[in-house]
Amino acid sequence: MTLLINKTYEPTDLDERIVKDQVRALSHYALKMFLRGAPFAVNGVLRRRFYVRTFKMWEYARGLAFSQIRPPMRVLDFGGGATLPVFFLAERGCEVVSVDINQRFTDYANAFAARHALRLTASSRDLVSSPVPEDWGMFDRIISFCVIEHLPQDAQVPTMKKLAGLLRPGGIMAVTFDFGPQAPSEWPLRSRQDVDRLVRESGLRLIGNTDFRSVDRFYVIDKKYPHAKFTLGSLFLTTPTPG
Numbered sequence: 321m322t323l324l325i326n327k328t329y330e331p332t333d334l335d336e337r338i339v340k341d342q343v344r345a346l347s348h349y350a351l352k353m354f355l356r357g358a359p360f361a362v363n364g365v366l367r368r369r370f371y372v373r374t375f376k377m378w379e380y381a382r383g384l385a386f387s388q389i390r391p392p393m394r395v396l397d398f399g400g401g402a403t404l405p406v407f408f409l410a411e412r413g414c415e416v417v418s419v420d421i422n423q424r425f426t427d428y429a430n431a432f433a434a435r436h437a438l439r440l441t442a443s444s445r446d447l448v449s450s451p452v453p454e455d456w457g458m459f460d461r462i463i464s465f466c467v468i469e470h471l472p473q474d475a476q477v478p479t480m481k482k483l484a485g486l487l488r489p490g491g492i493m494a495v496t497f498d499f500g501p502q503a504p505s506e507w508p509l510r511s512r513q514d515v516d517r518l519v520r521e522s523g524l525r526l527i528g529n530t531d532f533r534s535v536d537r538f539y540v541i542d543k544k545y546p547h548a549k550f551t552l553g554s555l556f557l558t559t560p561t562p563g
Contacts (some may be wrong), residue, residue, distance in 0.1 A: 323528055324528065324529050324533055325332070325382070325386045325554065326528055326529050326530075326531070326532045326533065326554060326555050326556060327472050327525075327529070327532065327533040327534070327535070327553070327554060328534045328535050328536075328537070328551045328552065328553045328554075329375065329378055329535075329539075329551045329552045330497055330535055330537070332373075333378060333382060334374070334377070334378060334381065338386070339382050339385050340387045341385070341550070342380075342381040342382075342384050342385040342431070343381045343443060343514065344526040345408075346372065346377065346380055346381055346384075346404060346405075346408060347371065347372070347377075349404065349407075349408045350369070350370055350371055350372055350404055350529050351370050351371075351413070352368035353370075353404070354368060354369065354539060355500065355508075356391045358407075359401075359428075360389065360402055360403060360404045360407060361401065361402040361403050361425055362403065362404075363376070363466075364404055364426065366425060366428065369374030371471075372413075373388065374413075375539075375541050375552060376465075378552060379552060380404060380405050380465065382494075382554055383405070383463055383465060383494040383554070383558055384405060384408075384409070384463070384494075385495060386492075386494065386556050387463065387492040387493075387494040387556060388408065389414065389460075389461050389490065390403075390407060390462075390492050391413030391414050392413055392414060392415060393411050393414050393458045393460035393461055394414070394457070394458070394461075395409055395414045395415070395416045395459060395460065395461045395462070396416075396417050396456075396461070396463070396465050396483070396486060397417070397419065397464070398419055398447065398462065398463070398464040398466055398467055399417040399419065399470075400418060400420065400463065400464070400465055400467070400485060401418050401419070401420025401422050401425030401426050401429055401442055401444075402418075402422075402425035402426075402428050402429045402432075403448060403465070403542070405428075405465070405545065406418045406429060406440065406442075407432065407438075407440070409410055410438040410439060410440035411436070412440060413439075414439070414483050415439040415440075416438075416439065416441070417441050417443065417459070418438045418440065418441070418442045418443070418446055419442075419443050419444075419445055420443075420444065420486075421444055421446050424440070425431050426442035426443060426444045426562070429442035430442045433506075442459035442482070444462065446474050447479065447482060447531070448471060448478075448479050449484075452482065452485070452486060454460065455542050456486065458486060458487070458488045459486050459487060459488060459491060460488055460492075461491060461492055461493070462483055462486065462487055462491070462492075463494045463495075464483070464493070464494070464495050464496070465494075465495075465496045465500060466496050466505075467497075468480070468495060468497050468518075469497050469498045469503065469506065469507055469508040470505060470506055470507070471472075471507060472506075475505045476507070476518060477518060477521045479493075480518060480521070480524075481523055482523060482524050484522055484524050487524070487558075487559055488548055488559075489559050490558065490559060491558065491559060492494075492497070492527065492553070492556060492557070492558050493524060493554075493555075493556070493557045493558070494555070494556055495554070495555045496508050496552055496554045496555075497552070497555075498541075498550055498551075498552065498553075499515070499550060499551050500533070500538050500549070500550035500551050501553045502538065502548045502549050502550050503548070503549075503550035504542060504545040505542075505548070505550040506510065508550070509517065509553065512532055512534055515532045515541070515553060515555070516532065517554065519532070519556075519557065522557065524557035524558060524559060525558060525559075525560050525561075526555065526556065526557055527557065527558050532553065533550075534547070534553070535551075537551060538550050538551050538558070539551060543552050
């Protein structure tokens with residue numbers, strides 16, 4: 321039976337063994353960061369914290385678990401500057417390039433990497449509107465957690481294609497996003513048709529279940545929008561098979 325990984329949020333997703341192990345590891349690392357006095361960013365806010373809320377942990381734990389990241393892989397993070405996974409993967413022995421237009425986040429991540437001798441480079445380069453530096457090379461894995469919905473709709477597919485061009489053959493890209501008719505972000509994916517189009521035009525193909533599944537359960541995820549019920553979706557993609 322094919323494991324459903326390209327889907328929307330369900331609380332029971334966190335009970336899957338591979339995900340539960342990743343939750344435990346990330347939770348321990350968040351506490352380690354707190355005890356160090358080292359902040360990390362969540363939803364655009366950089367501050368000291370000792371845990372990650374359930375919905376965000378769903379993105380992080382499943383994203384890392386099902387993309388099968390292990391050292392010494394090269395990992396590109398798109399839009400998650402100074403977030404927990406960036407530091408976690410670098411401390412685990414991966415080579416991480418993190419791209420975020422927030423200069424404060426990238427400066428902090430670079431200073432943290434220098435202080436702890438990590439193979440982590442943070443860049444504030446805007447990949448949406450500028451070319452990829454030639455010296456970046458290719459990546460084994462690409463992660464992007466709830467970023468695509470903040471890009472204008474006409475930039476989403478071109479950006480996905482640009483990221484796809486950085487993925488080594490057989491590599492995996494993990495993408496999460498706000499999903500649903502009431503999702504309050506700037507340009508969310510509101511329907512299955514939106515998701516199918518993004519996948520189809522990205523030039524990549526889904527691993528696991530080959531059709532995106534929505535369980536049609538929506539929640540008040542963002543306290544800034546108490547009347548907007550929506551959910552989170554996840555995609556795991558790889559390069560197409562030759563021929």
